C-alpha cells in the first residue's frame with residue numbers, strides 16, 4: 349500500500365495540489381465521458397472548477413452534445429492524467445445540475461471575454477463560417493456594452509457525485525499501483541487494491 353489516506357476526497361485534494369504546483373498547463377483539465385441512453389459513448393476535456401464529497405463541478409453550454417447526453421443518461425466518468433506526477437485519477441457517478449445561484453456566482457467571476465464567449469457560442473452546433481462566430485461576438489459585445497453581463501439561461505454547471513474513485517500511480521516495469529475507493533450501501537468508502 350502506498351501513501352494514500354482513507355478519504356478519497358482528501359487524497360484527491362493532495363494529488364491535485366501536487367499537480368497544480370508541477371503541471372505546466374491546465375492541471376484542472378479532465379476527460380469527461382458521457383453516453384447516450386442506447387450506450388454510445390463520447391469523451392472530451394473540460395475544466396474542474398470545484399470539488400468536494402458532494403461533487404466535481406464543471407461548466408458548459410446546456411445545449412451542447414455533452415449536456416444532451418447527460419439529460420438522456422445522467423451518469424458520467426471523469427479522468428485526470430498528470431504527466432508531471434505520473435498519476436491518473438478516475439471518478440464515476442451520477443451527475444446533476446448545480447444550483448442557479450452557484451452557476452450565477454461562478455459566471456460572475458469569469459472574465460468579460462469568457463462571458464461574451466458563452467453567449468456567442470452555439471456549442472456543438474455546425475458553424476458554417478468562422479466569420480459568423482466573430483460577428484456574434486461583436487454583436488454581444490455591443491449588446492452588453494457598459495453593462496454587467498448576465499449568465500445565459502443555456503449555460504450552467506454540472507456536478508458529478510462520486511461513488512467510485514481510483515488512484516493510479518506509475519511504477520517501474522509497468523507494475524503500477526491502483527487503489528480503488530467505492531461507496532458502499534451505507535455511504536462509507538471501501539478501499540481495495542487492483543492488479544495494474
Ligand SMILES: Cc1cc2nc3c(=O)[nH]c(=O)nc-3n(C[C@H](O)[C@H](O)[C@H](O)COP(=O)(O)O)c2cc1C
Nearest residue numbers: 374377392393394395407408409412413414415472
Ligand atoms: C483543456 C480543455 C478544457 C476545456 N474545458 C471546457 C469546459 O470547461 N467546458 C466546456 O464546455 N468545454 C470545454 N472544452 C471544450 C470541450 O472539450 C468540447 O470541445 C466542447 O465542450 C464541446 O463538447 P461536446 O460537443 O461533446 O458537448 C475544453 C477543451 C480543452 C482542450
